[in-house]
Amino acid sequence: MTRLGGRLAALGLALSLGASPATAAQAVPAQAQGQARTAAQDPAEGKRIVRLGAIQAIDSMNPFLAVRVISTSVHRWMYAYLTTPDPKTLAPSPDLAESWEVSDDKLTWTFKIRDTKWSDGAPVTAHDAAWTLSKIMTDDGAKTANGPAVENFEAVSSEDDRTLVIKTKRPQASMLELPIPIVPRHVWEKVPDIGSYEAEQYPAVGNGPYVAIEHKKNAYVKLKANPAYWRGAPKIDELHVIFYENPEAANVGLKKGDIDWIGRLAGPQFQALAGDPDIVQWNTQGRRASYLQINPGAATADGKEIGDGHPALKDPKVRRAIHHAIDKQALVDQVQNGLAVPAHGSIVPPMYKDFFWQAEGDARVTFDPARANEILDDAGYKKGSDGIRTMPDGDRKLEMRFSIHTEDPVEDKLAQFLTGWLKDIGIRLTTRKLDSNKFTEETGSTALYDIAISGWSVNPDPEEVFATHLCSRRPTAAGEGGGTESFYCDEEYEELYQRQLAELDRPRRIELIKQMQEKLYTDAPIIAIYYPNNLEAYRKDRITSITPIPEDKGILYGGSGYWPVYSLQAVATPAGSSGNGGLSAGLIIGIGAAAVVALGAGGYLLTRRRRAAADDRE
Amino acid sequence: MLRYALTKLGGALLSIGMVVVATFFLFRLIPGDPAIAYTRDVPLSPDQLALLRRQMGLDRPLPEQFLDFVLRSLRGDLGTSYEYRRPVAELIGERLGPTLLLVGTGLAVAVTLGLWQGARAAWNHGGRLDRFSTGLSLTLWSVPTFWLGLLLLMVFAAGVGPVPGIFPTRGMEDVDAPDGPLYLLHVAHHLVLPCLTLVAVVYAQYLVVMRSSLLDEIGQDYVTTARAKGLRDAEVRRRHAVPNALLPTVTLVFLHIGLVVQGAVTTETVYSWPGLGLLFYEAIKGPDFAVMQGTFMVLCVAVIVMNTLADVLYHVLDPRVRSA
Numbered sequence: 005m006t007r008l009g010g011r012l013a014a015l016g017l018a019l020s021l022g023a024s025p026a027t028a029a030q031a032v033p034a035q036a037q038g039q040a041r042t043a044a045q046d047p048a049e050g051k052r053i054v055r056l057g058a059i060q061a062i063d064s065m066n067p068f069l070a071v072r073v074i075s076t077s078v079h080r081w082m083y084a085y086l087t088t089p090d091p092k093t094l095a096p097s098p099d100l101a102e103s104w105e106v107s108d109d110k111l112t113w114t115f116k117i118r119d120t121k122w123s124d125g126a127p128v129t130a131h132d133a134a135w136t137l138s139k140i141m142t143d144d145g146a147k148t149a150n151g152p153a154v155e156n157f158e159a160v161s162s163e164d165d166r167t168l169v170i171k172t173k174r175p176q177a178s179m180l181e182l183p184i185p186i187v188p189r190h191v192w193e194k195v196p197d198i199g200s201y202e203a204e205q206y207p208a209v210g211n212g213p214y215v216a217i218e219h220k221k222n223a224y225v226k227l228k229a230n231p232a233y234w235r236g237a238p239k240i241d242e243l244h245v246i247f248y249e250n251p252e253a254a255n256v257g258l259k260k261g262d263i264d265w266i267g268r269l270a271g272p273q274f275q276a277l278a279g280d281p282d283i284v285q286w287n288t289q290g291r292r293a294s295y296l297q298i299n300p301g302a303a304t305a306d307g308k309e310i311g312d313g314h315p316a317l318k319d320p321k322v323r324r325a326i327h328h329a330i331d332k333q334a335l336v337d338q339v340q341n342g343l344a345v346p347a348h349g350s351i352v353p354p355m356y357k358d359f360f361w362q363a364e365g366d367a368r369v370t371f372d373p374a375r376a377n378e379i380l381d382d383a384g385y386k387k388g389s390d391g392i393r394t395m396p397d398g399d400r401k402l403e404m405r406f407s408i409h410t411e412d413p414v415e416d417k418l419a420q421f422l423t424g425w426l427k428d429i430g431i432r433l434t435t436r437k438l439d440s441n442k443f444t445e446e447t448g449s450t451a452l453y454d455i456a457i458s459g460w461s462v463n464p465d466p467e468e469v470f471a472t473h474l475c476s477r478r479p480t481a482a483g484e485g486g487g488t489e490s491f492y493c494d495e496e497y498e499e500l501y502q503r504q505l506a507e508l509d510r511p512r513r514i515e516l517i518k519q520m521q522e523k524l525y526t527d528a529p530i531i532a533i534y535y536p537n538n539l540e541a542y543r544k545d546r547i548t549s550i551t552p553i554p555e556d557k558g559i560l561y562g563g564s565g566y567w568p569v570y571s572l573q574a575v576a577t578p579a580g581s582s583g584n585g586g587l588s589a590g591l592i593i594g595i596g597a598a599a600v601v602a603l604g605a606g607g608y609l610l611t612r613r614r615r616a617a618a619d620d621r622e
Numbered sequence: 623m624l625r626y627a628l629t630k631l632g633g634a635l636l637s638i639g640m641v642v643v644a645t646f647f648l649f650r651l652i653p654g655d656p657a658i659a660y661t662r663d664v665p666l667s668p669d670q671l672a673l674l675r676r677q678m679g680l681d682r683p684l685p686e687q688f689l690d691f692v693l694r695s696l697r698g699d700l701g702t703s704y705e706y707r708r709p710v711a712e713l714i715g716e717r718l719g720p721t722l723l724l725v726g727t728g729l730a731v732a733v734t735l736g737l738w739q740g741a742r743a744a745w746n747h748g749g750r751l752d753r754f755s756t757g758l759s760l761t762l763w764s765v766p767t768f769w770l771g772l773l774l775l776m777v778f779a780a781g782v783g784p785v786p787g788i789f790p791t792r793g794m795e796d797v798d799a800p801d802g803p804l805y806l807l808h809v810a811h812h813l814v815l816p817c818l819t820l821v822a823v824v825y826a827q828y829l830v831v832m833r834s835s836l837l838d839e840i841g842q843d844y845v846t847t848a849r850a851k852g853l854r855d856a857e858v859r860r861r862h863a864v865p866n867a868l869l870p871t872v873t874l875v876f877l878h879i880g881l882v883v884q885g886a887v888t889t890e891t892v893y894s895w896p897g898l899g900l901l902f903y904e905a906i907k908g909p910d911f912a913v914m915q916g917t918f919m920v921l922c923v924a925v926i927v928m929n930t931l932a933d934v935l936y937h938v939l940d941p942r943v944r945s946a
Binding site: 055063064066069144147148152155199200218221222223224226244246247248249250252253254256257259260262305439440441442444445449471476477480484487 | 652717
C-alpha cells in the first residue's frame with residue numbers, strides 16, 4: 005500500500021511538473037500578444053480576418069457540381085453571376101450583366117457584360133458567360149448543380165466581347181435570378197470531364213469579391229480579398245470558412261473565439277449563446293415556411309389514385325375545419341420557443357416583402373374549434389359516443405395518422421399539440437414516426453399518409469417552390485416520385501403558374517404569385533403553420549460591421565448574393581499570429597515540454613523500479 | 623500449420639464473397655428511391671430526376687446492377703459518391719489516415735491502460751485499487767460517448783472557471799498550421815481530447831477481460847510453483863501469470879483492430895475529426911448510398927482479415943489450439 009501511495013505521489017508530481025511549463029508557456033504568448041497588439045495599431049501590421057463556422061463541409065469546389073449551401077455560398081463569393089438581388093428590395097439588380105433587354109416575343113434576352121477582369125488578369129467577356137451556360141446545356145456531367153436553371157434554354161451565344169444572347173423555348177420570368185456562377189472559359193475549357201473534375205487549383209480564378217486560395221478538405225476554405233473586384237476589394241483581408249460537424253462544438257468555438265460567426269443556428273443552440281457580452285445574437289425573419297401536408301386524395305400524374313389517405317381529407321370542408329383547429333400562435337410560443345412567426349399565409353415567408361401574401365379579415369382562418377365543429381357537423385360528420393366523428397355515410401371513423409421524422413423533438417412536441425386540438429373537433433390523430441427515407445417515400449411517392457409535416461426554404465424568386473404543387477410533379481404512372489409536396493392538382497393553379505412564368509412585368513407577376521398563394525391557402529392541400537426565424541450569432545469584438553440581406557432585418561449567412569460578406573469589417577489580428585494559430589503554437593510548445601517532462605519522470609520511475617527489482621533478486 | 627492457415631484463409635475469402643453479395647442487397651432494402659431521397663430539398667423536374675437515376679445506374683434491371691457491382695467490387699472500384707461526385711475508394715483513402723491516427727492511437731492507449739489496470743486489479747482483487755479502477759472504468763464505459771466528448775470539449779477546449787481552454791475545439795489542424803516537425807505537435811495537440819474520449823469509454827473492456835482471465839490463472843498450480851521457487855510477487859505476476867492470461871485478450875484486440883477502419887463515429891462527429899466515421903455519418907445523413915456501401919464493405923473486409931489473423935496467431939501462441 006505504501007509503495008502504491010509513493011507511486012501515486014510520484015505520478016502527481018510528474019503531472020504537476022508537466023502542468024507548470026504549460027502554464028508558463030501560456031503566459032509567454034499572452035505577453036507577446038500584448039506587444040503585438042500595440043504594434044498592430046499600425047494597420048499595415050495585422051491582417052483583418054473573419055472566420056465563419058459552418059456546420060457543413062464543402063461537397064465540391066467545382067461550381068458545376070456543388071449543391072450544399074456552404075459550397076454555393078462560397079461560389080457566390082468567388083464568382084460573379086449575371087445579376088444579384090438588390091440589397092434593399094431583393095429584386096434583381098446588375099452584377100456581371102450591366103444591363104439587359106428582352107425581345108417583344110419575350111423569348112430573346114440580350115445582356116451587356118461588364119468590362120472587368122478575372123483574378124488572373126484576363127478580361128471577362130460575354131464568351132465566358134456563353135461558354136458556361138452552353139456547357140451546362142450540352143454536358144450531362146455539368147448539369148448536377150444548375151441543370152434545372154437552363155432547361156428552358158433554346159440557344160446561348162456571344163455576339164461580341166460584351167453581348168450575351170439567350171434564346172428560350174418559352175418565356176421565362178425568372179431569367180434574372182439565374183443561380184449560375186460564370187466561370188473563366190480560358191481555365192475551364194481545358195478540363196476534359198467537368199462531371200468528375202474537383203477544381204482544386206489554387207488560387208482559383210474568379211471575378212467575385214473573394215478569391216479561394218486554399219481548401220483543406222473537411223477542414224476549411226481560405227479566401228482572400230480580390231483586389232481586382234469591380235466594386236472594389238472587400239474591407240477585410242481574409243475570410244476563413246471553418247467546418248464543424250457538431251453544432252454544440254461550433255458554439256464552444258464561437259464562445260472561445262476560435263471562430264467569429266455562425267449562421268443557421270437551431271433554436272436551442274441560439275439560446276445557449278445568450279448572456280455572452282461579446283456575442284451578438286442575430287434573430288431576424290427567415291427564408292423558410294413550415295407547413296402540414298394534408299393528403300387531398302393522391303393520384304399519379306396520369307390521374308390514377310394511389311396511396312391510402314383518409315377519404316374525409318378529400319373534402320375541402322374537413323381540411324378547412326382542421327385549419328380552424330390549429331392554434332399557430334401556441335405552436336410558435338411552445339414548439340418554437342417564440343423564435344418563429346405564425347403563418348397566416350402560404351409558402352412564401354414575410355422576409356420576401358414583394359411576394360409575401362397573407363389572409364386578412366374574414367378570409368383568415370383563425371383558431372376557432374367551435375367553428376371547426378360547426379363545419380364538420382353541417383357537413384354530416386357525426387360524433388360517436390367516444391367523441392370521434394364518422395364519415396357521412398357512416399362506415400369509417402375520422403381516425404388519421406400524423407407522419408413525422410424520427411428523433412426530432414420539435415416535431416414530437418408539435419404532434420402532441422395537434423393530437424389534442426384535433427381530438428377537440430372529433431378527429432383521432434396517431435403519430436407515426438418515420439426515418440427520413442421512408443418519410444420522403446410515403447409523403448412524396450406512395451402517398452401513404454394523412455397529415456405530414458414539411459417545409460421549404462424559399463429563394464428571392466419563389467417560382468421553384470410553387471412548382472412543387474403542380475400536377476406534373478406527382479409520381480409517374482410507374483410510381484416514380486417526381487417531387488410533389490402535396491399531390492395537389494388544380495386547373496386554376498396550373499393556369500396561374502403558367503401565366504406568371506411568362507409575365508415579365510414584375511408587379512403583375514407578383515400579383516399572380518399572390519393569387520397562387522391564396523389558392524393554396526383556401527384549398528388547403530398544405531396548411532402553413534409558422535415561418536421559423538433566421539438565427540445566427542457573431543462576435544462583436546471581432547466583427548465590427550456587417551450588413552444583412554435584405555438590409556432591413558435580413559440574413560447574414562445563407563441568404564442570396566454576397567452583400568453580407570462583402571460588407572464585412574473586422575478588427576485586425578495581431579501580426580505574426582493568425583487567429584488562435586499563434587496561441588496554439590505557444591501551447592504546443594508547452595504541451596511538448598510537459599510531455600517530455602512526463603516521459604522523463606516516467607522513465608526515472610521505471611529505472612528506479614528496475615533497480616529495486618534487481619536489488620530483490622540479489 | 624500451413625493447412626490450418628489455408629483453411630482459415632479459404633473461410634475468410636468465402637466470408638468476403640458473402641459480404642459483397644449481402645452489401646448489394648442490404649442497401650437495396652433501404653426504403654425509398656435513392657434519387658428522391660438524395661434530392662429531397664431540391665426541387666427537380668421529372669426530367670432531371672430521370673437523368674439522376676440514369677447517372678446513379680438505377681434505371682437498369684437489378685440483375686444487371688448486381689453483376690456490375692460484383693465485377694467492380696472485384697476490381698476494387700467501390701462506385702462513385704453522388705454527393706461528392708468522386709470515387710468512393712478515393713474518399714475512403716483520404717479519410718483513412720486521420721482515422722488510423724485517432725482510433726489507432728486510442729486503441730493502443732486503451733489496450734495498454736486496460737491490460738495494465740486489469741492485471742493490477744486481479745492481482746489485488748477485492749482490494750481498494752481493484753474496486754477503484756474497476757469501478758472507474760465501468761463508470762466511464764457506461765457514459766455516452768457523445769456526452770463525455772462534449773463535456774471534455776466544454777471543459778478543456780473552452781475552459782471553465784480556473785481550467786484554461788488549452789485544446790482546440792475542432793478537427794485535426796487549423797488554418798495556417800505550422801510546417802515541419804511543429805506540424806506533428808500541432809496535430810498531436812488536436813488529437814488529445816478525441817483520443818482521451820475514445821480511451822475513457824473503451825478501456826474498461828480490456829480491463830475486465832484481463833482481470834477475469836488473470837483471476838483464473840492465479841489459482842493455477844504453476845503459479846503456486848513459481849511462488850514456491852521463492853520468486854517475488856511481482857515476478858510471479860509478470861513472468862508467469864500475465865503471459866498466460868493475455869491469450870483471451872488477443873482475440874479482443876484483433877477484433878478491435880479490424881474495427882479501427884470503422885472510425886469512431888461519435889467521437890469524430892463531436893470533434894469534427896475528418897475520419898471514416900464522419901464520412902459514414904455524413905453518408906447516412908445524405909443519404910449517399912454509394913459511400914455507405916463502400917465504407918460498410920471496407921469495414922467488413924477489415925474485420926474478417928483481422929479475425930483470420932487472430933485465428934492464425936492464436937495457433938502460434940497457444941499450443942492447446944494446435945493439438946486440438
